[in-house]
Amino acid sequence: MNYDFTEIEAKWQKYWAVNQTFKAVNNSDKEKFYVLDMFPYPSGAGLHVGHPLGYIASDIYARYKRHKGFNVLHPMGYDSFGLPAEQYAIQTGQHPAITTETNIARYREQLDKIGFSFDWSREVRTSNPDYYKWTQWIFIQLFNSWYNNDSNKAEDIATLVSIFEKEGNETVNAVSDEDIVAFTAEEWKAFDTKKQQEILLQYRLTYLADTEVNWCPALGTVLANDEIVNGVSERGGHPVIRKKMTQWSMRISAYAQRLLDDLATIDWPQPLKDSQTNWIGRSQGASAVFKVKGHDAVIDVFTTRPDTIFGVSFMTLAPEHELVSKITTPEQKAEVEAYIEATAKRSERERMADVKTISGVFTGAFAEHPFTKEPIPIWIGDYVLAGYGTGAVMAVPCGDQRDYDFAKHFNIPIPNIFEGVDISEEAFADKEKTIITNSDFLNGLPYKKAMKLAIYELEKIGQGKGKINYRLRDAVFSRQRYWGEPFPVYYVDGMPQMIDAKHLPIALPEVEKYLPTETGEPPLGNATVWAWDTVSNSVVDNSKINNTTVWPLELNTMPGWAGSSFYFNRYMDPNNENEIFSKTAIDYWQDVDLYIGGSEHATGHLLYARFWQKFLFDKGVVPKNEFAKKLINQGMITGTSAFVYGFGVGVKNIDENKGVVKLQRYIVPKYSFDKAVKGDFDDLMLSVVEKELSRFKEVGNIDVEWDKSLSALTPLHVDVNFIDASNVLDKELLLNDIKYSDLEFVSENEYIVGREVEKMSKSKYNVVSPDSICEEYGADSLRLYEMFLGPLEQSKPWNTAGITGTHGFLKKLWKLYHTGENGAFYVTNSPPLEGSGEALKTLHKTIKKVEEDIENFSFNTSVSTFMIAVNELSAQKCTSRSILEQLIILVSPYAPHIAEELWNKLGHSESISTAPFPKFDASHLVESSKEYPVSFNGKMRFKLELPMDFSKDQIEEAVMSHEKTIEQLAGRAPKKVIIVPGKIINIVG
RNA sequence: GCUCGAGUGGCGGAAUUGGUAGACGCGCUGGAUUCAAAAUCCAGUUCUUCGGAGUGUGGGUUCGAUUCCCACCUCGAGUACCA
Structure with missing residues (x-):
C-alpha cells in the first residue's frame, strides 16, 4: 500500500473540522498556552509559500504543547480593513466588503489545505461590525481618559474635572498639549461648556487637534510616520507633503517611558527592541530659555549638552518656527521670507536626499545668553526640524558637527570650550573625554558634573530645567478613507461628542463613490445617511440635521492599526456581544505566550498594540501590562528566479528598413552570454550573428552589417515552474507561453537556466503557491x-x-x-x-x-x-x-x-x-564504549575505540602504545597529553 | 553616517556550555532494477601536488577556536540632519 497523501490529508482535514478537534475552551484544569500568529491582510494575490512559514512554526509549537498536556489557544483571523480593497473599489465600483469576502474565502481555502490546528470558531475580522464595535469602544475609553504623571497611569477624565473644580489646573501633573493656559477653580467653573470641552481635549488620550500631518495627495489621505518609507508612501510609493489639518491623535507620548522600560520585561528579539528604542528616541538633557533682545518673546530650546552652554555662538530656528515672523528685522525680512518659501516648496524627500547642502538665513534678531548676557545672532535653517523638540537649537559649533558646518559656511565664530582640543578641522563631540573651559562656573569640570551644574544654575535663574525629550510623536489617528472603522463621534457646534457605548457599533454607511467629495471631504462625506439623532440614538438621514437634536457625524475613519491593536485579547472571547471579553476568559488566558510574525511591524503594529495594552491595563480591563511574553520574527522566504539569456543581434544601416524585418531574440547559453557581456563573442555567438544576417538577406533581401555595440544582451526572467530540479528548462512549456513565444534557442541541447535569489514577486515569475505544492x-x-x-x-x-x-x-x-x-x-x-x-x-x-x-x-x-x-x-x-x-x-x-x-x-x-x-x-543512551578521536596538536588523525569506564591513565596507556600514535609522533616525545574522558584525546608534541 | 544581524562544500544548511567541521537534504557521479523511463535501492561526493590544508581576511587567548577577544573586509536589515 502506497503513501496516498491526497486521500489521507483530505480525510483528516475533514475529520478535524467535523470534530472541532482544536476548539479551545475558556476554562480548564489544564494549564493554558496561547500561540498567536500575526493575522494577515487578505490580499487579492493569495498566499505564496513564504507566507505560511510562521504559521507552520506556530502550528508545530501549538500541537507540541497539546501533546504536552496544555489547553492551547491557537486562533486565526483577518486584518480586513485596508487600502487595496478600497483602491479596487475606486477603480471598479465594487464594494470593498465584497472584495474582502472573496479574498478571505481564498485565504481560508489555502490555509485549510496546509492542515493548521486553528480554532476557527474564534475567527475575527476587523471589518466586521461585531468586531469594530469594540475598536470604537476602546476609542471612547481613550477619549474619556487622561494621563496622570503622579500616579503614572491613565485615569478617568472625571477625576481631572474634579481637580479642576477644586484647584484649577496649576497642580495637575498631566501629559497634555504644550500650549496649556493656567486657570483657577473659579475660572474653570465660570467657563462655558464649550470652553471646558476645549480644555479637556488638551488632556484626553485621544484628542482632536490641528496637526502638521503627512498628506499623500495621490492616496487622498494622511499617513502615520511608520507608513512612510524614504519620504514616499509605503503603499504605492506616492509623494508625501506636510499639511496642517484637524485630526484625531493618540497621546502615545504619554506612554513613551513605559514602552521603553517594559521592553526589558518581554522576551522579544533584540533587533526589534532596538528599533522600538530608537523609534521612541529618548534623550536626556535640559530645556533652556533664551530671551530675545528687544522683544518680550523667549526661545525655548532642548539640548542634550547643557554643559556646553558657554559655547553657544548662534541660535537656529526651524523655518516653520512661529517666532520667525515676529522677530525678523525689516532689513532681513525679504531674505527670510524667500528662504521660508523655498524650503516649504521642497518636498520632504528632497530635503532628506540633500543633507549636505548647508542653507540658512540670519533673521537680524539677537537672543541674550542666559549667563553672559551677550547677544547671540538668531538664524533660521532647514537642518532644524520643526517637529523635534521645540524646533529651535542653541548652536554650539565646537561641539556639534552640524552647528560647526553651519558656522563655517556663514563665517560665524566658533569659540572653543574644550580643554586641549583642536577644533580647527571639525567639531569635538566626545562626551567622555571632555573637560570644559572658557565657561565661567563650569571651568575644569568633566561632562557629567558640568551638565548637572549647568542645569542647576539654569533652574536657579528660572531659565531652564532638566528635561527628557522623546522622538516619538503622538500618533495621528484619522484617515480620509472609506474602508476603515467609523468614529463613534458626532459634532455639536464643532465640538466632538462620543456616542454612548450602548449604541455601538456605528456601522459604515453606504456611499455612491469611494473618492473624496468635490469639496475635498473624506469619502464618508458622500454618505447621505450619516447624521446622529440624539433622541432616537440612531444614524439618520443627513437632511434631518437640525443642530438641536440631530448632528453631523465624523467623516474620517480609523487607521489600519486600530483593529490590530487588541485582536489578541478579543480572540479570548470573540463572540461576546456584551463585553469586549468576559472576565472568565481574560482571567484564564491572560496574555499571549508565543507570538510569531514579521519584523516589518516593529514600529507600527507592535508599538501601538503595546500602547493600547498598557492603557487597557491602567483601566483594569486586562491583567497584563504587556500582551505577548515571547515574540519571534520569522524570516522572509525569497524566490529563486530563473533566467534565460537573450541575444538580439544589433545591425547597422537598418533605419530605412525598420519594420520590414523584425529582430529575432535568440536564447544563448549562459557562458557565451557572460563572455559577450565582457565584449568577447565566442564562436557560438558569432554563428548567431551570421544566422541573423543571413535571415535578413532571406526574409527582407537586405544586406546589413553587424554592430557589436548595438547588440542587446538581456537576461530574461522565466517562470520557475518551467524548470526542473537540475535547472534544466522545459523549452516546450516556455515556448507555449504567449509571453515567450518569439524566442528562438540557438541549440537543440537542453538549456540550463541561470538562477538568482530575489524577493518573491509576480513580476519576477518566481512565485510558488502552496496549493500547487500541496497538490503535488x-x-x-x-x-x-x-x-x-x-x-x-x-x-x-x-x-x-x-x-x-x-x-x-x-x-x-x-x-x-x-x-x-x-x-x-x-x-x-x-x-x-x-x-x-x-x-x-x-x-x-x-x-x-x-x-x-x-x-x-x-x-x-x-x-x-x-x-x-x-x-x-x-x-x-x-x-x-x-x-x-x-x-x-x-x-x-x-x-x-x-x-x-x-x-x-x-x-x-x-x-x-x-x-x-x-x-x-x-x-x-548509556554506552559501554567510546570511539575516541585522537588529535595531534588539535588535528584529529585517527579514532580509537575504548571502554567507557577506562580511567585517564588507562586511556593514555592505550593511546600511547597504539601503532598510529607511534607513526604520528615519528620518534618525538610528546610534550603533553590531554585526555577528557568520554570526549577527546589530544597529544601535543 | 549610526544601530543591529550574517559570512561554513556546487546549493539550503548542521556542529546546543570551546572538544571528531561539513550531520540531514538537494544537486552531481557511478552501479543495481527496467524493453525503456519514472519510482526505488546501493556506493561516492570540501579542496588536495595525497604530505596535508581548510569555516570572509589578519592577529590574539587556549593543549584545542566555526564557537571567545581585537582589527579589518563583504553582504543584508532598520534608521536617517533627533539638537
Whole structure:
C-alpha cells in the first residue's frame, strides 16, 4: 500500500473540522498556552509559500504543547480593513466588503489545505461590525481618559474635572498639549461648556487637534510616520507633503517611558527592541530659555549638552518656527521670507536626499545668553526640524558637527570650550573625554558634573530645567478613507461628542463613490445617511440635521492599526456581544505566550498594540501590562528566479528598413552570454550573428552589417515552474507561453537556466503557491520542507526542487509501518527484544533532540533528526509497536496528517493530537564504549575505540602504545597529553 | 553616517556550555532494477601536488577556536540632519 497523501490529508482535514478537534475552551484544569500568529491582510494575490512559514512554526509549537498536556489557544483571523480593497473599489465600483469576502474565502481555502490546528470558531475580522464595535469602544475609553504623571497611569477624565473644580489646573501633573493656559477653580467653573470641552481635549488620550500631518495627495489621505518609507508612501510609493489639518491623535507620548522600560520585561528579539528604542528616541538633557533682545518673546530650546552652554555662538530656528515672523528685522525680512518659501516648496524627500547642502538665513534678531548676557545672532535653517523638540537649537559649533558646518559656511565664530582640543578641522563631540573651559562656573569640570551644574544654575535663574525629550510623536489617528472603522463621534457646534457605548457599533454607511467629495471631504462625506439623532440614538438621514437634536457625524475613519491593536485579547472571547471579553476568559488566558510574525511591524503594529495594552491595563480591563511574553520574527522566504539569456543581434544601416524585418531574440547559453557581456563573442555567438544576417538577406533581401555595440544582451526572467530540479528548462512549456513565444534557442541541447535569489514577486515569475505544492507533494511535505529550509528567523531562498527530500522522507516513514506482504501495514506487539536496544536508543535520542529543538524553535534540525531516526529504524528493520507508536507522536506536530493516519492504523480511535508526548529515558543512551578521536596538536588523525569506564591513565596507556600514535609522533616525545574522558584525546608534541 | 544581524562544500544548511567541521537534504557521479523511463535501492561526493590544508581576511587567548577577544573586509536589515 502506497503513501496516498491526497486521500489521507483530505480525510483528516475533514475529520478535524467535523470534530472541532482544536476548539479551545475558556476554562480548564489544564494549564493554558496561547500561540498567536500575526493575522494577515487578505490580499487579492493569495498566499505564496513564504507566507505560511510562521504559521507552520506556530502550528508545530501549538500541537507540541497539546501533546504536552496544555489547553492551547491557537486562533486565526483577518486584518480586513485596508487600502487595496478600497483602491479596487475606486477603480471598479465594487464594494470593498465584497472584495474582502472573496479574498478571505481564498485565504481560508489555502490555509485549510496546509492542515493548521486553528480554532476557527474564534475567527475575527476587523471589518466586521461585531468586531469594530469594540475598536470604537476602546476609542471612547481613550477619549474619556487622561494621563496622570503622579500616579503614572491613565485615569478617568472625571477625576481631572474634579481637580479642576477644586484647584484649577496649576497642580495637575498631566501629559497634555504644550500650549496649556493656567486657570483657577473659579475660572474653570465660570467657563462655558464649550470652553471646558476645549480644555479637556488638551488632556484626553485621544484628542482632536490641528496637526502638521503627512498628506499623500495621490492616496487622498494622511499617513502615520511608520507608513512612510524614504519620504514616499509605503503603499504605492506616492509623494508625501506636510499639511496642517484637524485630526484625531493618540497621546502615545504619554506612554513613551513605559514602552521603553517594559521592553526589558518581554522576551522579544533584540533587533526589534532596538528599533522600538530608537523609534521612541529618548534623550536626556535640559530645556533652556533664551530671551530675545528687544522683544518680550523667549526661545525655548532642548539640548542634550547643557554643559556646553558657554559655547553657544548662534541660535537656529526651524523655518516653520512661529517666532520667525515676529522677530525678523525689516532689513532681513525679504531674505527670510524667500528662504521660508523655498524650503516649504521642497518636498520632504528632497530635503532628506540633500543633507549636505548647508542653507540658512540670519533673521537680524539677537537672543541674550542666559549667563553672559551677550547677544547671540538668531538664524533660521532647514537642518532644524520643526517637529523635534521645540524646533529651535542653541548652536554650539565646537561641539556639534552640524552647528560647526553651519558656522563655517556663514563665517560665524566658533569659540572653543574644550580643554586641549583642536577644533580647527571639525567639531569635538566626545562626551567622555571632555573637560570644559572658557565657561565661567563650569571651568575644569568633566561632562557629567558640568551638565548637572549647568542645569542647576539654569533652574536657579528660572531659565531652564532638566528635561527628557522623546522622538516619538503622538500618533495621528484619522484617515480620509472609506474602508476603515467609523468614529463613534458626532459634532455639536464643532465640538466632538462620543456616542454612548450602548449604541455601538456605528456601522459604515453606504456611499455612491469611494473618492473624496468635490469639496475635498473624506469619502464618508458622500454618505447621505450619516447624521446622529440624539433622541432616537440612531444614524439618520443627513437632511434631518437640525443642530438641536440631530448632528453631523465624523467623516474620517480609523487607521489600519486600530483593529490590530487588541485582536489578541478579543480572540479570548470573540463572540461576546456584551463585553469586549468576559472576565472568565481574560482571567484564564491572560496574555499571549508565543507570538510569531514579521519584523516589518516593529514600529507600527507592535508599538501601538503595546500602547493600547498598557492603557487597557491602567483601566483594569486586562491583567497584563504587556500582551505577548515571547515574540519571534520569522524570516522572509525569497524566490529563486530563473533566467534565460537573450541575444538580439544589433545591425547597422537598418533605419530605412525598420519594420520590414523584425529582430529575432535568440536564447544563448549562459557562458557565451557572460563572455559577450565582457565584449568577447565566442564562436557560438558569432554563428548567431551570421544566422541573423543571413535571415535578413532571406526574409527582407537586405544586406546589413553587424554592430557589436548595438547588440542587446538581456537576461530574461522565466517562470520557475518551467524548470526542473537540475535547472534544466522545459523549452516546450516556455515556448507555449504567449509571453515567450518569439524566442528562438540557438541549440537543440537542453538549456540550463541561470538562477538568482530575489524577493518573491509576480513580476519576477518566481512565485510558488502552496496549493500547487500541496497538490503535488502534500501538505505534510510542504510543512516539513518549509521548516527544513533553515532557521526560522533567517531569510532563505525557496527552491522547489529540494522538496523531494522531505517527501521522500515521508514515503520512508510510511514504509516503516508497511513492511507486510505487498506493503501491508505491519507492526509487532512484542516488546523490543533484548539485545536489539538499538531501536530504543534511536527512539530516545530522537525524543531528546526533538524536544530540545522545539523548545528552542530550531525546527529545521528536528526534521533532520526525524530523517536520521527513520533511516536508522529502517536499517534495523524495526517493526515494534512500542517504538513506532512513540515515533509517530514525535512526528505529529510537523506532519499531522500522516501521523493521524498511522496512529489510526495502530488501532487508536481518537485523534493523535492530545496523545502524551514521549518521555525521554536517558538510560537507553548509556554506552559501554567510546570511539575516541585522537588529535595531534588539535588535528584529529585517527579514532580509537575504548571502554567507557577506562580511567585517564588507562586511556593514555592505550593511546600511547597504539601503532598510529607511534607513526604520528615519528620518534618525538610528546610534550603533553590531554585526555577528557568520554570526549577527546589530544597529544601535543 | 549610526544601530543591529550574517559570512561554513556546487546549493539550503548542521556542529546546543570551546572538544571528531561539513550531520540531514538537494544537486552531481557511478552501479543495481527496467524493453525503456519514472519510482526505488546501493556506493561516492570540501579542496588536495595525497604530505596535508581548510569555516570572509589578519592577529590574539587556549593543549584545542566555526564557537571567545581585537582589527579589518563583504553582504543584508532598520534608521536617517533627533539638537
